[in-house]
Amino acid sequence: MTDPRFAEIESHRPYLMRYALAQLRDGQLAEEAVQEALVAALESLKSFDGRSALRTWLTSILRFKVIDLQRRIMAERVHQPLDEESEGGEEAWMDDLFDASGHWRESPQTWSNPEAALEQRRFWEVFERCLDRLPAAGSRVFFRREIAGEDTEAICKAEGISTSNCWVILHRSRVALRACLEKNWFGKETGA
């Protein structure tokens, strides 16, 4: 009687929550978006043709719910610019990383056997913590681009920013994430 895919859909809830949280930065709103997306998914399960992965299909439904909620928030609050930093100098933030001649102030380290990290549950906890620490715009854009694998153009358009600004946000997020992983995982791991 019950479609076995109901349980399967439910199993994607944690990932969908991460997606919604990265976009909305509000647990309650994220919960609401995911709940609405799952209900919509169950209602239209028949239209899922299995051509894309279930998770991809669910994420595309969630994306619209998130956009709805973002619009609602925008309407309620005064429009907030993306991030103070992303508006300001595109380059100033790099001064912390590079000296006047453009050399790394602190060299990126050689990470030993990074593939092994992917198999460890604790690594993913650190990964999530590092994602959470990104500035709001970085978190939204990086998650959609690198994790959900969405199109850069579409993301920039949705954010209402120029492509080059979008690239800066992505670059900055990558730099921040690699530094966070190096500090909290790969740096500590040596000798273990």
Next chain:
Amino acid sequence: MKDEVNCREASKLLSVAYERRLTPGELESLQQHLDDCFMCRNFDSQLRFLHAASQRYRSSD
């Protein structure tokens, strides 16, 4: 004519390569820089790892 790039510029090229195709000139400058700079080679490896980890995260339970 290719321009010499420093680490700061190389890091930007390495990152933006995930968003757009680099021009032949950019690729050449970047490759030349990477040949001489282990720090940027490390950064390059780390970006690849980040990309792979993100994809894994998408498909994980």
